[in-house]
Amino acid sequence: MSAQKPRTLFDKIWDAHVVETLPDGTALLYIDLHLTHEVTTPQAFDGLRAAGRKLRRPDATLGVIDHNIATDSSRYTGIIDPESRLQVETLERNAAEFGMPLIPLLDERQGIVHVIGPELGRSLPGMTIVCGDSHTSTHGAMGALAFGIGTSEVEHVLATQTLLQKPAKNMQVLVEGNLAVGCSGKDITLAVIGKIGTAGGTGHVIEYCGDTIRALDMAGRMTVSNMAIEGGARAGLIAPDQTTFDYIARTPDGPKGASFERALAWWKTLPSDPGAHFDKVVKLAAHEIAPQVTWGTSPEDVLPITGVVPDPEEAADEARRAQLRRMVEYMGLTPGQRLQDLPVDVVFIGSCTNSRIEDIRIAASIARGRKVADGVRALVVPGSGLVKKQAEAEGLDRILTEAGFEWREAGCSMCLGMNPDKLKPGQRSASTSNRNFEGRQGPGGRTHLLSPAMAAAAAIAGHLADVRDYQPKEGV
Amino acid sequence: MEAFTTLTGIAAPMPQANVDTDKIIPARFLKSISRSGFGKHLFANARYREDGSENPDFVLNQEPYRRAEILIAFENFGCGSSREHAPWALLDFGIRCVIAPDFADIFHNNSFKNGVLPVKLPRAVCEQLMEDARLGGNARITVDLERQVVVRPSGEEIPFQVDPLRRHLLLNGLDDIGQTMQHAPAIDGFEARQKAAQPWLYGG
Numbered sequence: 079m080s081a082q083k084p085r086t087l088f089d090k091i092w093d094a095h096v097v098e099t100l101p102d103g104t105a106l107l108y109i110d111l112h113l114t115h116e117v118t119t120p121q122a123f124d125g126l127r128a129a130g131r132k133l134r135r136p137d138a139t140l141g142v143i144d145h146n147i148a149t150d151s152s153r154y155t156g157i158i159d160p161e162s163r164l165q166v167e168t169l170e171r172n173a174a175e176f177g178m179p180l181i182p183l184l185d186e187r188q189g190i191v192h193v194i195g196p197e198l199g200r201s202l203p204g205m206t207i208v209c210g211d212s213h214t215s216t217h218g219a220m221g222a223l224a225f226g227i228g229t230s231e232v233e234h235v236l237a238t239q240t241l242l243q244k245p246a247k248n249m250q251v252l253v254e255g256n257l258a259v260g261c262s263g264k265d266i267t268l269a270v271i272g273k274i275g276t277a278g279g280t281g282h283v284i285e286y287c288g289d290t291i292r293a294l295d296m297a298g299r300m301t302v303s304n305m306a307i308e309g310g311a312r313a314g315l316i317a318p319d320q321t322t323f324d325y326i327a328r329t330p331d332g333p334k335g336a337s338f339e340r341a342l343a344w345w346k347t348l349p350s351d352p353g354a355h356f357d358k359v360v361k362l363a364a365h366e367i368a369p370q371v372t373w374g375t376s377p378e379d380v381l382p383i384t385g386v387v388p389d390p391e392e393a394a395d396e397a398r399r400a401q402l403r404r405m406v407e408y409m410g411l412t413p414g415q416r417l418q419d420l421p422v423d424v425v426f427i428g429s430c431t432n433s434r435i436e437d438i439r440i441a442a443s444i445a446r447g448r449k450v451a452d453g454v455r456a457l458v459v460p461g462s463g464l465v466k467k468q469a470e471a472e473g474l475d476r477i478l479t480e481a482g483f484e485w486r487e488a489g490c491s492m493c494l495g496m497n498p499d500k501l502k503p504g505q506r507s508a509s510t511s512n513r514n515f516e517g518r519q520g521p522g523g524r525t526h527l528l529s530p531a532m533a534a535a536a537a538i539a540g541h542l543a544d545v546r547d548y549q550p551k552e553g554v
Numbered sequence: 555m556e557a558f559t560t561l562t563g564i565a566a567p568m569p570q571a572n573v574d575t576d577k578i579i580p581a582r583f584l585k586s587i588s589r590s591g592f593g594k595h596l597f598a599n600a601r602y603r604e605d606g607s608e609n610p611d612f613v614l615n616q617e618p619y620r621r622a623e624i625l626i627a628f629e630n631f632g633c634g635s636s637r638e639h640a641p642w643a644l645l646d647f648g649i650r651c652v653i654a655p656d657f658a659d660i661f662h663n664n665s666f667k668n669g670v671l672p673v674k675l676p677r678a679v680c681e682q683l684m685e686d687a688r689l690g691g692n693a694r695i696t697v698d699l700e701r702q703v704v705v706r707p708s709g710e711e712i713p714f715q716v717d718p719l720r721r722h723l724l725l726n727g728l729d730d731i732g733q734t735m736q737h738a739p740a741i742d743g744f745e746a747r748q749k750a751a752q753p754w755l756y757g758g
Contacts, residue, residue: 097744098737102719106737108744110755118637120587129731137757146585161585168587205755212636212660228638228664238734240741244717276572277630280659310633312659333754341754376572397628401571494635496581503604513634515576517599
């Protein structure tokens with residue numbers, strides 16, 4: 079046999095999971111881990127029940143409750159909202175009926191599905207991972223092929239442990255150099271989306287490469303890969319390396335002992351081969367990335383914090399001018415206005431993008447010895463019960479509450495406006511979440527996406543602020 | 555799933571790019587555990603005012619677009635959240651076809667699985683169809699999946715491409731789980747090989 083042609087990380091994971099290729103090129107792709115939550119599964123289990131089908135691999139399926147629940151203490155006395163309660167009870171009933179493992183709401187491992195998968199050691203390199211949620215791309219930071227699916231596909235995976243898929247194209251995003259002070263994975267991922275646009279990755283899987291990515295910790299990598307979907311790619315990928323392996327070794331459910339060694343030997347073969355072909359390559363110089371903030375209603379409408387609101391009339395064509403006019407109006411902005419002058423009503427630090435212990439540490443480091451500005455509501459929502467416990471062990475909750483932040487229970491919270499944490503019409507938020515669409519955080523809400531450090535700085539300042547002016551205080 | 559063969563109907567113009575799934579169906583309406591009933595919440599934030607009354611400026615609140623079965627939009631339709639509630643809401647309202655220059659991947663998949671046909675046509679063609687749609691009730695557009703053509707009110711036929719497997723499933727209203735189940739022996743074989751090579755994926 080001739081030597082195999084060089085393959086990308088995506089190609090290798092894909093090839094290892096093709097059960098069969100149908101005549102038209104569609105692959106029946108095997109799924110190693112299926113994560114489920116309360117919102118996108120009830121209709122899928124109904125479908126199984128109606129057809130008399132079983133859950134094929136309960137051991138490769140894990141449910142958790144995250145989207146619709148309140149993040150205050152009310153969960154301990156029963157879910158108040160009747161629709162939310164019904165949805166949660168439906169997941170519990172379906173888990174019991176089909177034998178699906180489910181992390182109970184009051185378990186300390188409960189949390190956002192994309193936080194708990196890696197944290198527990200369930201999301202591993204080389205795996206195929208799906209979930210009825212577009213931010214499944216997060217798990218790509220582990221070196222796994224992970225993507226969001228709809229409810230019909232959830233049902234398909236529950237019944238068959240496979241999906242019918244056409245192979246994606248390979249796209250490489252290469253980020254090189256040292257990241258500037260005040261910048262993080264969030265600033266990288268926003269800058270990438272600003273460069274490629276929200277459809278730049280459509281039909282592709284993005285592999286994030288380069289020494290800047292290599293230097294990120296796992297939390298930073300998850301933030302980067304999380305927002306691959308905002309660049310149009312269903313999946314992001316980061317090659318597994320020693321940082322990944324060390325992270326897995328510390329997880330409760332990851333492979334142990336001889337099993338770990340055997341897995342490690344395979345994981346080390348996964349990185350893209352030298353000379354592997356990428357259909358599209360985009361390069362960014364890390365030192366050119368300044369702290370980022372979105373100003374409009376699409377994640378691609380992002381600028382350095384030192385920027386000003388663009389003038390729609392300067393756009394190239396009429397369609398874009400109309401789109402920008404609408405954004406400026408919806409967001410309550412004036413062209414030419416400095417982003418740093420925009421007052422905020424709410425600050426949200428949380429979501430599957432930025433709710434890990436590293437995110438909370440950086441927010442606390444900026445909050446320490448300072449106070450949230452008058453009239454600003456600032457929430458910190460840990461991504462899981464385990465993150466919450468760790469933060470409390472480090473005293474981060476105390477630093478944050480002393481500064482005037484609210485310290486909440488784990489959940490999706492204000493990322494998506496389907497639980498009690500919502501913006502009121504006209505309110506402006508500085509948010510570490512992933513989408514600034516109209517109404518995303520509540521009808522009429524105005525969202526500016528940014529990093530946890532930038533969010534903490536905005537809470538202190540009372541307006542969007544440059545985190546470089548709010549570095550941690552010494553000796554407080 | 556209801557088969558899709560050919561559809562002739564009123565098309566609603568929505569001259570916007572990046573129509574995201576939060577716009578199509580906001581998250582607060584995702585708490586239902588059934589597949590039906592989402593039509594009344596379709597485009598809720600744009601369609602209703604704060605007091606719950608209809609916003610007369612929104613296209614689907616205007617005649618004849620209340621009866622629209624086709625939607626014409628611009629680039630990256632259906633971006634954002636993976637919620638299948640988006641095609642469920644379109645379908646429940648009565649829209650069975652969306653025509654746009656391109657679609658976000660997950661929405662594109664979800665639509666086919668619910669008998670909603672996404673048709674990709676170049677921007678310039680979408681702009682012509684947008685003008686046709688603005689003519690209202692006298693200008694029906696036909697989408698013929700069998701022949702893979704969109705027929706303008708003028709009679710002009712515009713061919714479109716569609717994945718052959720998806721076309722087959724949609725034309726026949728087939729559920730693909732049943733089809734995949736026929737590959738059960740291959741799936742069993744894959745699992746046996748994988749379990750031997752990668753036991754850690756099976757708790758070993």
